[in-house]
Structure formats: C-alpha cells, structure tokens
Amino acid sequence: MSREIRRTMPLLSMNIVMQLTELSARQIRYYEEHHLIEPHRTEGNRRMFSLNDVDTLLEIKDYLDQGMNMAKIKKLFAKKNEPVSTDERDLSDSELRNIMREEVRQAQRMQKSSIRRGDLSRFY
C-alpha cells in the first residue's frame, strides 16, 4: 500500500525515462495520448514519470515488439485495470471513486512534500 505510493511517485523526467526505456520522446508522448500512461506534470507543464510509468512503458515496448498494435495493447491494459469481477467486488462506485481520489491526492502530496530522513531506504 505505501509501496504503491512509492511506485507512483513522479520522480523522473523525460530525459531519464527515454534512457531507461530506450523509447523516443515521440513514442512516450504517443502512448500517453492513448492513455496508456498519465504522467504527472510540474507547474511548468513538464512530464514527471513514476517507476510505475517506466514499467508500463517497458511493457508496451514488449507488446509492440511482439507485433501487437496499440488497439490490442489498450484492451490488454483495460482488462488489467478492470475493476474486480462483479462477484468478488463489494465496493460501491462512490466508494471506489473515493479510494481513487485519495490515491491521487497521496501521489500529489508525495510529489510536493519532502521525505523524512531514512525514508529513502525504501527505494533500493
């Protein structure tokens, strides 16, 4: 859970994500256009990526290498992020919305605020 926060912390700039993924800026932006990732933005509108985003990008790259097209990849991700199947789900839509809103807030807080001494060790 707090692990989830870490993975969603927007730490990385375009530059470094290009290096980590070996994708071009154009590609990365294109995948964002298709809502496969949704990087944060700085006040100045620059994209900031999380480790989650990098992971997703690597996954996309794999799929494309395998000859899959965007449409299929989109569906794949849609499935993955699908709410739990109806029989095991017990949250109302509004509850779900609350949870997601909270997650977003948390990520934003992480983006802005500092971390305490020692917290860093979680990253490696």
Next chain:
Amino acid sequence: MSREIRRTMPLLSMNIVMQLTELSARQIRYYEEHHLIEPHRTEGNRRMFSLNDVDTLLEIKDYLDQGMNMAKIKKLFAKKNEPVSTDERDLSDSELRNIMREEVRQAQRMQKSSIRRGDLSRFY
C-alpha cells in the same frame, strides 16, 4: 554490489531533489562546491542526482540543523569515506584505481543504457 550501482544511478533532476530534500538549488550547489556530493552531468551540463546523493544531502541537512558547520561535516564525510584501515587492506594503489575506474564506467553505462524488462523491480 549491484545494489551499489542502483543507488548511484543518476536518475533525478535538480527539481525533484529540491523537493525530496527541501533544500534550495543554491544550497545543493554549494554542498557540491564543497565536494560533499558529485552529481553526474548530462551532455548539456545538467546535474543528475542518484539516490545516494539525496541520502547524503539529507545527512548534510541533519548535521547543519544540529549546528555543525561545513568544515566539520566535510571531516565527518572524509572519515566515512576513508580507505579501509591499513591492516585490513590488501590492494595496491593501482588495483584500487582500477576498481574505482570500473565503478565509474559502470555508473556511466547505467546512465546511458537502458534496462531490461524486470530490472525495474529492484527499485521498489
């Protein structure tokens, strides 16, 4: 050991390090001037910090908050990075130089090259 590489991977830009540490750019550059950190540079001369650097900065901040001055902090770090005491060391200077050179190369490679799918999981 490969852990060491991870911690030294220059992933973070000024912006985000300022946020993570709550230090000003001026402060961070000043500490670099005093050789307490030595961030990598992009081709375009921008600083790129590792998690190790952030750790060090947080440590510096702690010491300053405790009323220590730069001179003392420098000595502290010098002590910490001192080569192993003479009795337990068995590497010649040239061997040591080789090792350090290799470490630098490795870090640089990490900076430039991509990572394989799955490698990311090491980060969180």
Next chain:
DNA sequence: AATCCATGTTAGGAAAGCTTACATGAGTGG
C-alpha cells in the same frame, strides 16, 4: 491506389537549469 498507424522531424516558444557575481544577516575573533 487509398488509408491507417506508429513514428520521425521541425519550428517556435516556455520552463528549468547553469555559472557568475553581488548582497546579506548571523556569528566570531580581535
């Protein structure tokens, strides 16, 4: 042959980072 898709490329502009230089307020020593 006409389209579509994923990506390249280019242009123009804005944000973020760099160095250098000077300013300043809190301590410190003479």
Next chain:
DNA sequence: CCACTCATGTAAGCTTTCCTAACATGGATT
C-alpha cells in the same frame, strides 16, 4: 564595535530541455 567569515539569497544572461502542433513517411491493410 569593527572586520570577517560562512551559509544562503537573489539577479542577470545564457543554454538546454521540454512542450505542442503540424506535417512527413514507410510499412501494412484494404
């Protein structure tokens, strides 16, 4: 109390990085 030093702030001028928008293109698909 004056002169200094130290850690930091701030400003100017410049370069790099990133942004969006638009058009170009080569390989599939129809």
